[in-house]
Amino acid sequence: MWLRWLAVCVAALLCSHAFAGSATGNRVLVFAEEPSAYEGWVSSLSARGYSVGVQDASTELEHAIYENGERAFDHIALLAPAMKEFPAGLRPQQLVSFLQDGGNMLVALSSELSEAWRAFAREFDLEFAQRETLLVDHFGYDKSIDTGNHAAVQLGGASPYFARGGPLDVPVFREETRAAVNATPFVYRGVAHWLGPNPLAFSAIAPPLSAYETDVPQVSGAPGRWTAEGIDAIEPLYEARAPLVGADVYSSDATASLASALQLRDNSARATFIGSTEVFAGLYKGDVQCKVIDELVGWTFQERGVLRVERTAHERIAADEADVRPEYEEEPGAAHMYRIKDNVRFSIDLAAFEDEWKAAPRDLDLQVSVVMLDAYVTEPLVATTETVDGERPVTRYEATIQLPDRHGVFSFKVNWKRHGLTYVVTSDTAPVRPFNHDEYPRMLSSSWPYVAGAFSTMAAFVAFVALWLSMPSPSGAKSKSA
Structure with a gap:
């Protein structure tokens, strides 16, 4: 035996x-x-x-x-x-x-x-x-x-x-x-x-x-x-x-x-x-x-083809050093609120299990969508770096997104499903506000036709008054008064 x-x-x-x-x-x-x-x-x-x-x-x-x-x-x-x-x-x-x-x-x-x-x-x-x-x-x-x-x-x-x-x-x-x-x-x-x-x-x-x-x-x-x-x-x-x-x-x-x-x-x-x-x-x-x-x-039994999301992050890309928002809207490395048309950098860190945890493959066709009921913007995610999250190696995928010209509560969603690999599904929510009253530019280029129309109307009125006052009196006005 x-x-x-x-x-x-x-x-x-x-x-x-x-x-x-x-x-x-x-x-x-x-x-x-x-x-x-x-x-x-x-x-x-x-x-x-x-x-x-x-x-x-x-x-x-x-x-x-x-x-x-x-x-x-x-x-x-x-x-x-x-x-x-x-x-x-x-x-x-x-x-x-x-x-x-x-x-x-x-x-x-x-x-x-x-x-x-x-x-x-x-x-x-x-x-x-x-x-x-x-x-x-x-x-x-x-x-x-x-x-x-x-x-x-x-x-x-x-x-x-x-x-x-x-x-x-x-x-x-x-x-x-x-x-x-x-x-x-x-x-x-x-x-x-x-x-x-x-x-x-x-x-x-x-x-x-x-x-x-x-x-x-x-x-x-x-x-x-x-x-x-x-x-x-x-x-x-x-x-x-x-x-x-x-x-x-x-x-x-x-x-x-x-x-x-x-x-x-x-x-x-x-x-x-x-x-x-x-x-x-x-x-x-x-x-x-x-x-x-x-x-x-x-x-x-999930020995292979296993993906895990270690971290997701998103932050605003500032135009320059003077482009600063209040603390209640954003902190260094994290954003709590965005403004319409902001440029946002979204990143996701993935680890893969192939007999042991290691960095995820760099050729995954991931994409992120900015969703409010429907997807307003969808951008591909590109593998940028392989880094270490704690003690675990990860692959970071990133995308730069311009937010739509619409305010509301949006979600940054990754919904990636492929046969043979663990599904990657994440959702990060952030509010998007319109411009504040003091954030609009002093003069909009699109307003020039209206400004020109207003000034041309005033100029025409002044010219009309000047011409009216400079006109001679009618000849029959004195004889009638006499």
Whole structure:
């Protein structure tokens, strides 16, 4: 027995490439059917620094995800696709509350998925294929482990049957992992699903264009002596106008996917659904297999792609040394009130977690908007310097904004959402006043036509009076008076 555990531990150490922690905590609950099948993967989690609690789905729930109103775990891995109903303590409402409280969730399903899981997936705008079906690819499958139904689908390699050049989505997987999969295929055996038009969700692993979802015969035997049962019972899975195939990877209304990921809008908590439990069990072996699964799990548990706002600031740009405002409006380095048409410098400091906290990337397409109900001004934020905030390195993004010619209460808002990275959402509020009565210039250039009109009117009146008084009296005026 000890030899078995020694082999499992050695395999875990080989599969865990770095002792990486999570930005949100290292407590993991693994809820699985037949937990012994996932010993290698669970051991790799422990080797990477996680504190793992394992719960057998066939027994009474021992580990509650909440204790005294607080989360008892930071992450949940659910590998029980055949479970017909959720146990007390893991109801769908509690799982959603767990996400809303900042926890992360990984769900692995299979061709045995129950209707309860199908209904739960629909809450995330995912529609899984029918029960007892598998993803099949007759052009790219692993012959060494194939059982005759071509369901051991190869992803990557030299296959030309991939949209955008590969099966892995860039924000989730590192570039070296994508290159490794393009050289040595990743083997997937499981089901596919539809990803609906959810703007917060995206496909992390895409199927090949030559693959399709179908019910498969029961194949037994050995290479060269296969026997199949249930061939006559196979029926079309979908109507001809709506099949689930790899060619639908980037359709306009829905997306075919093998693993889909999403982040909650308010707190960027992550949830990942993958249609295979075998990639965590029998297929969890070999360098490429371990890399893909470890990075998918690592992204879900917020080991990478995590951004945090360390500081936001805004201040007025003075025209010169004499341009000074009262203390109740601004202090050195901080402004409490602005005036219309002021030039304002807005800055935001970001840190990124990639196994440890470091300065954020400098190529993020951030932008800041000056908003009062609607956005009046929007300016791009540009990375300027990398500095240290306390003991943590950060990247500072800045923008210079001219406030609109309208007074009121405005907000400086950054609302940046991109797939694979933590959302950056901030809002700083500041009042904007009009000009005071003594701040207007003494003479406006636009007033010259009106001034010229007034003076020309006065000059014309004086000229008229002078002409009137200088005119001689009428000749008949004296004779009439005499």
